[in-house]
Amino acid sequence: MRRSYVTVFGSLLILSFVLVPPLQSADDLQAGAGRRSIVPPTPTPMGGFNDRKAMFEGVHDEVFARALVLDNGDTQLVIIGSDLMALDSGLTAKIRNRIEEKTKIPAAHVMVSCAHNHSAPSLYQLSEQERAQSPVEQFFVEQFSGAAIDAWKARQPARLGFHAGELLGMTRNRQQENDLIDPQVGVVLVQKRDSRDTIATLFNFTGHPVILGSNNMLLSGEYPGAACQAVENLLGGIALFTQGAAGDVTVHRSGDPFEEIERVGRTVAAEVIKSAGFIKGNTSVSLSAALTSVELPARPIPSVKEAQQQVDRLNALIAGAEARNLPAAAIRRLKKQLPIHSINLMVAQKRANGEAKPPETQQADVQVMQIGDVVLASIPGEIFVEYALELRSRIAQDVDKSFCLVGYANGYIGYIVTPRAQQTGGYEASVARVAPEAGRVLVETAVQLVHSLPD
Numbered sequence: 001m002r003r004s005y006v007t008v009f010g011s012l013l014i015l016s017f018v019l020v021p022p023l024q025s026a027d028d029l030q031a032g033a034g035r036r037s038i039v040p041p042t043p044t045p046m047g048g049f050n051d052r053k054a055m056f057e058g059v060h061d062e063v064f065a066r067a068l069v070l071d072n073g074d075t076q077l078v079i080i081g082s083d084l085m086a087l088d089s090g091l092t093a094k095i096r097n098r099i100e101e102k103t104k105i106p107a108a109h110v111m112v113s114c115a116h117n118h119s120a121p122s123l124y125q126l127s128e129q130e131r132a133q134s135p136v137e138q139f140f141v142e143q144f145s146g147a148a149i150d151a152w153k154a155r156q157p158a159r160l161g162f163h164a165g166e167l168l169g170m171t172r173n174r175q176q177e178n179d180l181i182d183p184q185v186g187v188v189l190v191q192k193r194d195s196r197d198t199i200a201t202l203f204n205f206t207g208h209p210v211i212l213g214s215n216n217m218l219l220s221g222e223y224p225g226a227a228c229q230a231v232e233n234l235l236g237g238i239a240l241f242t243q244g245a246a247g248d249v250t251v252h253r254s255g256d257p258f259e260e261i262e263r264v265g266r267t268v269a270a271e272v273i274k275s276a277g278f279i280k281g282n283t284s285v286s287l288s289a290a291l292t293s294v295e296l297p298a299r300p301i302p303s304v305k306e307a308q309q310q311v312d313r314l315n316a317l318i319a320g321a322e323a324r325n326l327p328a329a330a331i332r333r334l335k336k337q338l339p340i341h342s343i344n345l346m347v348a349q350k351r352a353n354g355e356a357k358p359p360e361t362q363q364a365d366v367q368v369m370q371i372g373d374v375v376l377a378s379i380p381g382e383i384f385v386e387y388a389l390e391l392r393s394r395i396a397q398d399v400d401k402s403f404c405l406v407g408y409a410n411g412y413i414g415y416i417v418t419p420r421a422q423q424t425g426g427y428e429a430s431v432a433r434v435a436p437e438a439g440r441v442l443v444e445t446a447v448q449l450v451h452s453l454p455d
């Protein structure tokens, strides 16, 4: 059939008129979700346990990077929940750059978080040279940014709401005798606007994923992976887990580890699913984000002489307490202080010999995101739980919002203990890289950032 140019031109005009979407108004939420496997294509060590150096031997259950993109026409946010143990700031920057390149969403609006899963592939066990040669770093950049770009492309009209559930009895404080935990299960449910089918369920819970121990050589999403799978099975869409302030919080477990990750994951999922049932969701959702970087003092290391004196003094105290048959709890409290001083001595000796040069400061990103009724604040490490509880009550008082702390996000600076834990000792304080005042700096920075967000 022959057509005149005029007809073709005319139909093009009509087509372009039909295809140009109407301008989005600020109360018109769009959302999309994406998921990419992060099982490395080449042999890679596993993260989290220093005594485990070998490469993973197989896959028990697949590990993923999952992404949620929210867009209200004015502001776009990306949240990535991954099954990794931790991710450093250099890799975070590469992931953000690639997302920005493809979607124009700025770095400050992208949160890259890790579940702190100790059964995930990890680049931390590699030397600098091994890491430079490994293709896995580039693979992570591809897969993390790919999940976000997939989510961006898949966005569609949506509704969103938040509900805070609570799960008691599943976790315990492994460090403090007051047994402080964060029982909140924070849930952001994102549904298709009209059908209410699930696009994504973003949830936050607090507890170390260390059910599978250092003798496990199979990749697994651990209890967070099992929880995501159970939520996806029942609600559909993509479920993203973010880890809370798990510095001193772990999960109760007993029995076969692979059965335990299912049991714990299923129980967390049950609370997520229950909470989702309370969420009605809005199509008009305010979104905002802010990011800043702070310089934190490194943990002070004494001189070799001072460190030796501290170890000797403590050993004498322990021997004296044992000789006098003091109560077991008193002896335990003294022994708990020993690791800090032994490690201080080791680091002091290495420094004196020129074998190690511990940095004097650590850079840390603090990021906040406001999504409707909830504020997320991310911290790049293992922060003690009482800081998250303090932030929750201050943010409720100051801006009348719910709160989730996202740990292990946008970098990794190790443990962030309380000054009290630094005094009483224990594992976390003994390996902390930042000074005990770091937690206070991070909390006050997060509060300031929340205050800086538009109303």
Ligand SMILES: [Zn+2]
Pocket: 116, 208, 382
């Ligand atoms: Zn940890």
